Amino acid sequence: MILVESQVGVRTTPIVPMTTRLGPVHISVTDRTKALAIWRDVVGLKLLREEGNALWLGAAENPLIVLETGATKPVQAHTIGLYHVAIHVPTRADLAQFAVRALQRNVRISPTDHLVSEAIYAWDLDSNGIEITFETPWRGTLADPESGDRTYAKTSDGKPHSGREPIDLDELLGELGTTPVLAAEMPAGTRIGHIHLHVGDLGVAMGFYRDVIGFAGIFIIRQFGMGDVGLDYPPHIIAFNIWAGPNAGLPMAGTAGLRWFTVVVPDAGSLGEIEARLVAAKAPLSRVENGVETEDPFGNRLRVVVG
Secondary structure (H helix, E strand, C coil), X not given: CCXXXXXXXXXXCCCCCCCCEECCEEEEECCHHHHHHHHCCCCCCEEEEEECCEEEEEECCEEEEEEEECCCECCCCCECEEEEEEEECCCHHHHHHHHHHHHHCCCCCEEEECCCEEXXXXXXXXXXXXXXXXXXXXXXEECCHHHCCCECEEECCXXXXXXXXXXXXXXXXXXXXXXXXXCCCCCXXXXXXXXXXXXXXXXXXXXXXXXXXXXXXXEEECCCCEEEEECCXXXXXXXXXXXXXXXXXXXXXXECEEEEEEEEECCHXXXXXXXXXXXXXXXXXXXXXXXXXXXXXXXXXXXXXXX
């Protein structure tokens, strides 16, 4: 059982507006056909448009993922970058629909019960990580070690939960009823819920995403080797881990993986406050349309824009 250490030095309230959200995530891939075979046909995103080598995919007409073709090699293991991007769906039946699309095409999945959410993990053919998530906050809570409860999570009726238990797929597929109508696409309301990154140091990552970008510190679990920031919980917004190893560096040029992710703030004032904190932290900074581009201390790129 994972035991959670004190979080007094980690937990904060957010200094960005509560309406801050994640926008499109840009990911490089090696091949258009192979990429669409997963992101469109299995994940269920709609191809909205193509601009040069960029494929814009989303749910309904809302862009979520931008695939940039032209990488010359798949994701490089043990490097800084994307662990997975999490696409959050509105209903549990939508999670079941994703499972059906994957099973029909013999795509490997890992259905995992995190208690406050249910998630199915998958990978595209370049090994970019994908998580499809249905949020279930009513089922329990994360631990409060300051109250003496150091277990990772607890169900609503008080039982400890590991946060890593398998989902019963038969029970999940039962959400589709006895005569299911299978859906090829994700529904309206699907969104980028969080992004999970490989970093080199948990404390340094927490300092950047909490104190500079401005999300709330949620936890660092050193036994897990990961941390979380967000707005309130659930859901978290950015997770980070050190699972790539102590000497992880940026991948070689031309490698598939994260190009950048987008943080969307509601107004120019909020953008200005983040920009001022980036300048004070001596973080890299350049102008982009409607905002700025920067990178965390390990080289993960992000853009902060006004939505």
